[in-house]
Amino acid sequence: MPKGHYRSDASEAIHSAASGLHRAKVIDKKTMREYDDLCIEKAPEFNAKEIARIRKGVNVSQGVFALYLNTTASTIRQWEQGDKKPSGIAARMLQLVQKNGLEIFG
Incomplete structure (x- = not known):
């Protein structure tokens, strides 16, 4: 994930750790999606x-x-x-x- 799309530096660190756990098969795909939702900022809405x-x-x-x-x-x-x-x-x-x-x- 490109820098700047995380909610905060802490979110980026947490997501990075979770990604490592996912690659190591310690957490499943569903849990990883939950980390995505928590850590990665949503696309903005424009009027x-x-x-x-x-x-x-x-x-x-x-x-x-x-x-x-x-x-x-x-x-x-x-x-x-x-x-x-x-x-x-x-x-x-x-x-x-x-x-x-x-x-x-x-």
């Missing part, structure tokens, strides 16, 4: 204004933003109008762009 602000902050059109996020301009438009919400990996990608700009795509 329409926040998404538009992120895109405008990196100074690109909806079409160009869609190319970076591997989606369609229509999807970006729907997010910015509040008709749809990004979830999962799309929300995580928006979080990364918000924090680091488009340079993360290097």
Whole structure:
């Protein structure tokens, strides 16, 4: 798990220890999922204004933003109008762009 996606440094340490125990077959898959839920931060939720602000902050059109996020301009438009919400990996990608700009795509 990449650094920064844990709830805290302590959560990262606990998760790392649990992962070692799981690899050693001391804890089962179900227990490991419980540690995942406790330690790893959830993907953020973004509202329409926040998404538009992120895109405008990196100074690109909806079409160009869609190319970076591997989606369609229509999807970006729907997010910015509040008709749809990004979830999962799309929300995580928006979080990364918000924090680091488009340079993360290097």
